[in-house]
Amino acid sequence: MNSTLRKWGNSVGVRIPKEIMEKSNLSLNDEVVIISFNGGITLQAKQKKSFCDIAKPVIATQGWKFDREQANDRR
Secondary structure (H helix, E strand, C coil): CCCCEEECCCCCECCCCEEEEHHHHCCCCCCCEEECCCCEEEECCCCCCCHHHHHHHHHHHHHHCCCHHHHCCCC
């Protein structure tokens, strides 16, 4: 499937057909990673991070420990 590069402000944009969006499980406002190699470009869906993915490094560097059983006993 072909598309055309168009000027978009100071950048360049390309339209992605609806069929490609659906096949790729992408939606409007999803973030993508743009990879340039060997004269080509690839778009990949950006991995969505969960709270645990973000919190684990912070907890590890602070030396905090989380005990689910102890937390449940506090109620």
